[in-house]
Amino acid sequence: MEEKDKILDDLTGSEYKYGFVTDIDTEVIPKGLNEEIVRLISQKKGEPAWMTEFRLKAYRHWQTMKMPRWAHLDIPEIDFQAISYYAAPRPKPKYESLDEVDPELLSTFEKLGVPIEERMMLAGVAVDAVMDSVSVKTTFKQTLAEKGIIFCSMSEALRDYPDLVRKYLGSVVPYTDNFFAALNAAVFSDGSFCYIPKGVRCPMELSTYFRINAAGTGQFERTLIVADEGAYVSYMEGCTAPMRDENQLHAAVVEIVVLKDAEVKYSTVQNWYPGDKQGRGGVYNFVTKRGMCRENARLSWTQVETGSAITWKYPSCILAGDNSVGEFYSVAVTNNYQQADTGTRMIHLGRGTRSRIVSKGISAGQSQNSYRGLVRVSRKAEGARNYSQCDSLLIGDRCGAHTFPYIEVDNPSAIVEHEATTSKIGEDQLFYCNQRGLSTEDAVGLIVNGYAKEVLNKLPMEFAVEAQKLLSISLEGSVG
């Protein structure tokens, strides 16, 4: 008990360090957004003056922008003045014990095989079991520190490595980039910063750790990853377990700088609350993710998107350096009334740049699932090469599957290929499985997993297993 108390103290102490006020119950956070609020956020986080200025510039620019409407999404009007932009880091426990939690959620945990303590944490139950992880966290930190790897929250990074942050923040996704990126730059709450020094190969997936780190980073998350020359890191964001989140609007920004000869693998499993079966509620997920690849660099995005009511997300690669490589592997599942408009942008600027896109969309229920991707080959991208494959699978006759590829080529030595198919699960395949004693639901799970395998294989091992289960669960109730 004593030790746990100590850890608790540590935690609350560290929260305070981040600039958050401990007394969240009494703090009145005015809703709405104006320069004062932006200043307030910056001040509460104890940020340097240039950071405050960065936020203000972003805010002013955001005011001149309009919400993008080009996606194949039906986005309800969002009142940006009705949102509280200063989110407390650790919300009050919602439940006293697991018995009070939505049984549907619990059964999902059961199927995913999430450890009991983690279940409680994720469901928002008052729990101290999470503290077990803190020791793990410390061990990891030590290993990373030995290698010179910096991995901390953005707030910590701003305090401890301001020069590094200043050099790279906004260098890949400037605040002028788009409406949501501007909003994020103005009000981002926190996020992660990761720096891998020259020639260092990060010895572990920065995933398990991040899972712990991620809790309560808020709705405007900002991540910056810098892989210095010849470095390597595999980074895992998100969590297979469903996150019940009170924040409807999420606008995150992820920037990745991949310097010469470096390699970054970025994997995401997104399973935010998708709303109920009637399409009420659910998270709006508007994410800007982009990487800048220098000479011979390689950036690989892998995503498994099953959650959120609305997903607007295009992880992209700017292949600026010669012979750099960008990859995008995606599985997007929508069910019930979910809407997803997701894909990638591959911008070929350097010579001999290569990119590969594999997108697998699965729509069920009344959902709408769109792939939207851009492949641009600039005049100087001599010998650029792209291959894209976008497949859509339809389950049920009330859903939609759409493909919107944009291919723009300016170089006569480039080769760009795009292929897309849309179909449903074959009756013959289902029949075959049924004959061998599988229920139709299990058969669909099996077929979908086979269909998505090419992408799932790209995930770090431990998550691939969970992601497979997640796919089956997301499609539950969509057949029969």
Added chain:
Amino acid sequence: MTGSSTNMNRAMERSLEQQWIDRYRADHDALAAASAPALNAPRKAALEAFERLGIPAKGSGNGDRYHYTDLRAAFAGEYRRATEAAAPKGSSTGLDCPGHRIELSNGFCREARLYRLDNGVMYGSLAAAAQEEPQLVARYYGELTQSEEDAFSALAAMWALDGVFIYVPAGVKEPLPFVIESELGDGRDLLSVYARHLYIFERGSAAQVVLHHRSDGDASSLSCQTREVVVDEEAHAEMVEVYQLGPQAVSVSGSYVRQAGNSRFESLSVSLSGSLLRHNLVASLDGRGVENHMNGVMLAGGTETFDYATDIRHRVPDGSSHEQFKSIAAGDGTAVFSGRIYVAPDAQRTNAYQQNNALLLTPGAHVDTKPQLEIYADDVKCSHGATVGQLDPEAIYYMRQRGLSLDEARRLQMYGFVREVLDKTRIEGLAETLDRLAEDKIDRL
């Protein structure tokens, strides 16, 4: 961009639309007086649509249809309106294709009359048809375009005084193709031409249409033409269109086809020359068991821009569509393809295929392709493929080994590349003519 210059641009944009609206208002009474009621009927709604839509800017909405090509610049001139056919010239540069000939000059039929064949077929001037067959024309004219929300089909409806009318009654299989020679230009710059065309193929009929668009001289011109094609149940129709316009000719055309059950419609559009050729090809598959083939070839060199936006709408079950477009971009030319396949809810067992292959030959050339699938039914087979690449070096090597020069080998490969599409036409002798025209153009790329 500073605030004041944005405002200034906005003011200029407003004035571009306003210029066209003012021009129309000035012409309105003359147009109304010169036309039959059927042609006058949709003008008011078209004006309202144009006022609402404006001339789309590059990359602006309208379902992304005008994403790549800037048409505002092309519409910025002080255009004058063609009011009659230009005087005919002695030498004919028409297509060598036998059939029922219709000569069009600047949007007007040279012979303002409606021809009637013994089998009930009628063809000729739309203005004459609107006088002689007012009920038939009124029944169909504007029906396919009224809900399209397209600024250019609105412009064509606002100003059109004539165009081509073709009517093939139920059960008639017309053996000879209708050959339309459409000429643009009157020797002076800034001529604007408007026309609306209406083809009606009744139940169980069969017909073929060949259109040849060419310029008379190198003067600048702007052509805005819209065609409505009604393909009734079990009718079979084929349409081949060739654009051979001058270096300062801009053409924005729309083709709106509606197919009823078990009908078959095949189209082939070939863009050989012109400053800016923009085509909207829309096919609405409204009946069961419909078959649609939509094919095209773009050969863009110099500073030419050819832009096809196709839209195939599967509205009911059991339809099939096959689409193939091939483009070659050389010099500083641009080839754009945006294709959409739409499958409505419940349009089950749809089979749709779309393909765009492009060859990009020079550093100044540019290719954009945007194949899209929008699918709301599950029991479907829909796919598309797009490639942008170069000539196959191994094939070139093979030919050179056998004594062909590099240039010959390259050209031969290009001939073969476009031939696959050109040879799809079933109109007698036309494939050879198209091949020859395409080869001429390839030699000049």
